[in-house]
Amino acid sequence: MTFETLSQQRxxxxxxxxxxxxxxxxxxxxxxxxxxxxxxGPHPVVWFLAGLTCTEENFTVKAGAQAIAAALGLMLIAPxxxxxxxxxxxxxxxxxxxxxxFYLDATQAPWAPHFRMRSYIESELPALxxxxxxxxxxxxxxxxxxxxxxxxxxxxxxxxxxFAAVSxxxxxxxxxxxxxxxxALTGYLGEDRAAWRAYDACALLDDGARVADILVDQGEADPxxxxxxxPELLEAACARAGxxxxxxxxxxxxxxxxxxxxxxxxxxxxxxxxxxR
Amino acid sequence: MTFETLSQQRxxxxxxxxxxxxxxxxxxxxxxxxxxxxxxGPHPVVWFLAGLTCTEENFTVKAGAQAIAAALGLMLIAPxxxxxxxxxxxxxxxxxxxxxxFYLDATQAPWAPHFRMRSYIESELPALxxxxxxxxxxxxxxxxxxxxxxxxxxxxxxxxxxFAAVSxxxxxxxxxxxxxxxxALTGYLGEDRAAWRAYDACALLDDGARVADILVDQGEADPxxxxxxxPELLEAACARAGxxxxxxxxxxxxxxxxxxxxxxxxxxxxxxxxxxR
Numbered sequence: 001m002t003f004e005t006l007s008q009q010r011x012x013x014x015x016x017x018x019x020x021x022x023x024x025x026x027x028x029x030x031x032x033x034x035x036x037x038x039x040x041g042p043h044p045v046v047w048f049l050a051g052l053t054c055t056e057e058n059f060t061v062k063a064g065a066q067a068i069a070a071a072l073g074l075m076l077i078a079p080x081x082x083x084x085x086x087x088x089x090x091x092x093x094x095x096x097x098x099x100x101x102f103y104l105d106a107t108q109a110p111w112a113p114h115f116r117m118r119s120y121i122e123s124e125l126p127a128l129x130x131x132x133x134x135x136x137x138x139x140x141x142x143x144x145x146x147x148x149x150x151x152x153x154x155x156x157x158x159x160x161x162x163f164a165a166v167s168x169x170x171x172x173x174x175x176x177x178x179x180x181x182x183x184a185l186t187g188y189l190g191e192d193r194a195a196w197r198a199y200d201a202c203a204l205l206d207d208g209a210r211v212a213d214i215l216v217d218q219g220e221a222d223p224x225x226x227x228x229x230x231p232e233l234l235e236a237a238c239a240r241a242g243x244x245x246x247x248x249x250x251x252x253x254x255x256x257x258x259x260x261x262x263x264x265x266x267x268x269x270x271x272x273x274x275x276x277r
Numbered sequence: 278m279t280f281e282t283l284s285q286q287r288x289x290x291x292x293x294x295x296x297x298x299x300x301x302x303x304x305x306x307x308x309x310x311x312x313x314x315x316x317x318g319p320h321p322v323v324w325f326l327a328g329l330t331c332t333e334e335n336f337t338v339k340a341g342a343q344a345i346a347a348a349l350g351l352m353l354i355a356p357x358x359x360x361x362x363x364x365x366x367x368x369x370x371x372x373x374x375x376x377x378x379f380y381l382d383a384t385q386a387p388w389a390p391h392f393r394m395r396s397y398i399e400s401e402l403p404a405l406x407x408x409x410x411x412x413x414x415x416x417x418x419x420x421x422x423x424x425x426x427x428x429x430x431x432x433x434x435x436x437x438x439x440f441a442a443v444s445x446x447x448x449x450x451x452x453x454x455x456x457x458x459x460x461a462l463t464g465y466l467g468e469d470r471a472a473w474r475a476y477d478a479c480a481l482l483d484d485g486a487r488v489a490d491i492l493v494d495q496g497e498a499d500p501x502x503x504x505x506x507x508p509e510l511l512e513a514a515c516a517r518a519g520x521x522x523x524x525x526x527x528x529x530x531x532x533x534x535x536x537x538x539x540x541x542x543x544x545x546x547x548x549x550x551x552x553x554r
């Protein structure tokens with residue numbers, strides 16, 4: 001397996017680095033970014049899964065997370081959101097194909113061979129991180145934004161005990177019940193809705209999956225709030241499941257990284273508290 | 278005069294906005310970004326002048342400054358670094374022409390008609406800010422990076438009493454004495470070196486200009502340190518002038534916004550202290 005460090009720069013006493021490797025899961029080169037705080041480690045790890053159209057750069061450059069991660073001693077991992085390249089299937093729209101992997105393993109043509117972001121994020125990339133970085137894989141948290149909020153919630157719910165903390169910014173609460181999700185799940189997984197339930201936080205909760213608690217921030221001026229994100233569905237599912245959800249509706253905030261950067265400190269502190277020894 | 282708000286988004290309890298207006302000085306549309314903290318104001322103002330190749334976006338997106346500015350109640354203004362567009366002269370290289378205005382008023386063809394960034398930053402934009410934003414123009418600070426560090430230092434030195442605080446990240450300490458500066462000053466101002474002195478912080482100090490004190494951070498792993506930036510020249514000029522310079526040489530840091538974001542909190546606190554009533 002190839003593993004390349006593309007850049008490595010001093011930041012807040014630690015190192016911000018960008019990497020590329022050949023992924024066995026996606027069959028393509030994949031990129032990711034890592035912030036390593038100062039000190040020898042091993043450091044607790046927080047994953048950030050980005051939303052539609054994003055790469056490993058959006059969160060890393062725009063969220064202002066490193067200052068707080070450095071102060072809290074957290075390592076940050078920001079993967080890309082899909083396989084990419086000329087041989088990889090794509091869709092004309094921004095909500096399917098490259099930049100829109102939806103953190104699932106596709107079963108349908110033409111997506112199936114490369115679109116394996118679930119296995120990539122759940123298995124392949126953690127093994128690489130554990131081998132190449134001073135990461136304490138016994139202390140992991142996961143968070144994400146929009147499509148990546150869906151990814152963080154579903155990956156945490158499907159892997160009980162792995163993540164001590166889970167949070168999201170404006171997550172797609174229930175892909176089964178919104179246009180982005182129905183399009184993606186139909187395309188990647190086919191018409192059989194039973195197969196969709198592993199990729200829907202609300203369905204996973206209804207089917208018995210549990211996490212200790214969840215923090216969600218949602219902007220009230222988010223243009224996707226009503227039709228796509230539907231935090232009220234997560235609220236209801238958590239209530240049915242008895243999972244403690246802290247859902248904060250933030251007046252005036254939209255769907256952008258200006259919103260994420262405004263509350264990233266709260267999220268990282270939430271994770272640090274739950275990752276403390 | 279036209280004045281347009283291109284976007285306006287909630288951020289850290291305040292508003293991050295981007296604007297465009299027709300500049301009388303440059304004869305072109307110019308863009309700038311403003312962070313307005315929460316509260317009615319008027320708010321003290323900190324200017325950030327960016328470096329070669331940058332626009333109003335680099336600092337605004339990459340420096341993580343809004344979190345601290347919000348906490349300190351500071352308004353941030355980030356202008357573009359030059360006039361731009363099809364009718365504006367350019368140079369094939371990154372260090373001259375569009376994206377490289379050097380914060381001076383050009384006297385030579387083909388630059389003279391549009392490249393008037395000194396008058397734009399010193400006169401036109403402050404008047405626009407005072408008229409359109411809840412800015413307390415009696416409390417201003419100025420900072421910048423690289424070419425913009427040169428801009429911040431020289432603008433503060435030429436306008437005694439206007440800025441209560443001045444600081445820089447990796448500034449070009451003496452354009453007269455480095456390749457970037459000699460190329461730009463020759464091109465924009467011609468061969469007469471007497472005309473260059475108004476655009477050189479060290480020469481201005483030697484010629485009697487004064488500020489109360491200066492904070493400078495300089496990365497020791499900055500690839501431009503030895504040939505272009507030369508902080509030792511500013512150190513010597515401040516010593517000759519009796520100006521208190523706090524020059525911090527930061528081990529391992531380069532010339533990037535990873536470096537700037539690592540120390541922006543210190544700079545904004547330095548400004549806030551000096552801008553306090």
